[in-house]
Amino acid sequence: MLEKIEELLREVQQFQSQNKEEIEKFRIAFIGKKGSVTELFEKFKEVPNDQKKEFGQKINALKQAVTHKIEELKKEISDEKIEKKIDLTRPGFPQELGSRHPVNIVKNRIIEIFKSIGFVVADGPEVEDDWHNFTALNLPEYHPARDMQDTFFIEKDPDVLLRTHTSSVQIRYMENNKPPMRILSPGRVFRNEAISSRSHCIFHQIEGLYIDKEVSFADLKQTIQYFTTQLFGKSQIRMRPSYFPFTEPSAEVDVYWGLNSETDYRITKGTGWLEIMGCGMVDPAVLKNVNIDPEEYSGFAFGMGIERIVMLLYQMSDIRMLFENDIRMLEQFKQL
Numbered sequence: 286m287l288e289k290i291e292e293l294l295r296e297v298q299q300f301q302s303q304n305k306e307e308i309e310k311f312r313i314a315f316i317g318k319k320g321s322v323t324e325l326f327e328k329f330k331e332v333p334n335d336q337k338k339e340f341g342q343k344i345n346a347l348k349q350a351v352t353h354k355i356e357e358l359k360k361e362i363s364d365e366k367i368e369k370k371i372d373l374t375r376p377g378f379p380q381e382l383g384s385r386h387p388v389n390i391v392k393n394r395i396i397e398i399f400k401s402i403g404f405v406v407a408d409g410p411e412v413e414d415d416w417h418n419f420t421a422l423n424l425p426e427y428h429p430a431r432d433m434q435d436t437f438f439i440e441k442d443p444d445v446l447l448r449t450h451t452s453s454v455q456i457r458y459m460e461n462n463k464p465p466m467r468i469l470s471p472g473r474v475f476r477n478e479a480i481s482s483r484s485h486c487i488f489h490q491i492e493g494l495y496i497d498k499e500v501s502f503a504d505l506k507q508t509i510q511y512f513t514t515q516l517f518g519k520s521q522i523r524m525r526p527s528y529f530p531f532t533e534p535s536a537e538v539d540v541y542w543g544l545n546s547e548t549d550y551r552i553t554k555g556t557g558w559l560e561i562m563g564c565g566m567v568d569p570a571v572l573k574n575v576n577i578d579p580e581e582y583s584g585f586a587f588g589m590g591i592e593r594i595v596m597l598l599y600q601m602s603d604i605r606m607l608f609e610n611d612i613r614m615l616e617q618f619k620q621l
């Protein structure tokens with residue numbers, strides 16, 4: 286039997302092949318279920334006890350020789366393949382870079398500007414309750430201003446809804462923090478509106494809130510002016526009286542865009558002015574709702590639609606372009 290082992294070992298050592306199938310056949314013939322090495326292991330039982338040690342060592346050595354041979358041959362094949370198929374001197378494949386979505390580019394830019402004057406980003410849920418989206422913002426049930434924002438309801442009694450504005454984050458933040466506070470909350474909002482070139486049922490807003498002692502309307506105006514100068518390079522703004530339930534007084538901010546080109550005439554309807562956001566002094570009733578004493582603290586808030594700003598900055602005429610994600614549009618924002 287020892288002779289048989291020697292013979293098999295010689296056979297293993299002499300075996301050469303560059304062919305995958307042949308190597309596999311070799312493997313099966315030796316260490317497959319019915320292979321000759323496997324058979325030897327089975328015969329091991331019959332070996333007299335005093336020879337078991339020697340026999341065992343030889344048979345193990347044979348098995349190792351087989352696996353070693355197989356590995357060696359397989360490696361040769363793959364090395365050779367690599368050499369043949371890959372020309373290492375050729376230039377590599379170009380790395381394709383993706384692009385940020387314009388809404389994100391502008392959102393990040395706005396965050397940067399407000400961060401530079403001490404604002405921090407605060408987050409809130411997209412699925413809201415009635416309190417945070419409406420009631421605490423001084424919009425009690427049956428308040429007519431609720432109709433300004435057509436709401437997607439998820440559940441009724443108690444109401445669960447998709448937030449109609451990021452103002453809900455103001456409430457959440459004020460409930461959980463103490464003044465002074467300066468926050469910026471970007472996020473998705475939802476309105477049950479018909480989709481057209483100017484409106485979409487899902488869009489993005491950025492909300493700002495500043496609460497401290499002795500915050501005045503002048504602070505609000507300065508802050509917004511700083512913002513428009515940084516973002517658009519335009520510092521001339523005007524504030525028109527407006528109405529929001531959560532601010533008093535409230536204003537709409539226009540920035541003077543100028544009338545230097547045909548596009549300026551078109552987008553400003555010949556006035557030179559463009560509306561960019563709503564704002565105001567936080568209504569004392571809102572502060573009371575979140576247990577902040579309006580006698581001690583005051584503050585301002587503002588809110589703007591990001592898509593609107595994107596459209597202004599990149600001269601897009603249809604908001605739907607920002608939701609269709611046409612690769613030809615997105616690719617134009619590479620490296621921005």
Ligand code: DAH
Nearest residue numbers: 450452563564565586587588
């Ligand atoms: N939440 C308002 C909207 O969705 C935007 C807004 C206006 C936010 C005035 C404010 C604000 O914080 O003071 O139209």
